[in-house]
Amino acid sequence: MISSDVIRGYNDTIILYLLLAGDSYGYEISKNIRSITKEEYVMKETTLYSAFSRLEKNAFIESYFGEETQGKRRTYYRITEKGRRYYKEKCREWELTKKVINKFIEE
């Protein structure tokens, strides 16, 4: 099991990555994370939705309502230019973080 304290700080990055491939909404993103990681990481609902509002507040994503005429209305999210830049920054940071933590890990 992966402790949430580790991925904390990368949940936003994970969401942005999935939005790079196209607009999406909560439930779909959640399912994509599960399938991509083969259930090794499952983002909790509340974590996901609170990440959305944080990302939107920071203008890394924008939201709009879907056109579904049936079922519950979806809130779609689109990554912004600022979001793309942030994502790239986090990718660079990740490479550094890996190097740093690796120094304290024995295989």
Added chain:
Amino acid sequence: MISSDVIRGYNDTIILYLLLAGDSYGYEISKNIRSITKEEYVMKETTLYSAFSRLEKNAFIESYFGEETQGKRRTYYRITEKGRRYYKEKCREWELTKKVINKFIEE
């Protein structure tokens, strides 16, 4: 700069790693982290000392007073068997975490 949210959850592991090499105390551990990471990661004092008390509460480390006859008295820490097991567990977790996060990172 490495954001603390990323390493959060590995601070304990970093401390345990350094204690594997022998008993030590706050200030020394702090300096060792700086030098090992070439200042790329600097653990804040308060973070460090609060990690000590958490680790001790969980019986991953034990403390004892140093014998210095001068200077401020040091609190030394020793890793326990339970601490060693926890450390190994975190190492395995780290390998999995790397794999998971890497799936969402573009170089």
Added chain:
DNA sequence: CTGTCGTACTTTATCTGTCGTAGTAATTTT
């Protein structure tokens, strides 16, 4: 036609770890 399951999301409240600020205390360097 009722209950359950799957989809999709919201609200509230709590917990944990980090960190800013400040203070204590002794020694060493300038």
Added chain:
DNA sequence: AAAATTACTACGACAGATAAAGTACGACAG
């Protein structure tokens, strides 16, 4: 004599994760 270094403690604030519960709609089984 002042400033820097060593070594640690106390307090309070904050952010992100999460548990629990609820809302809302459609589909499908019995």
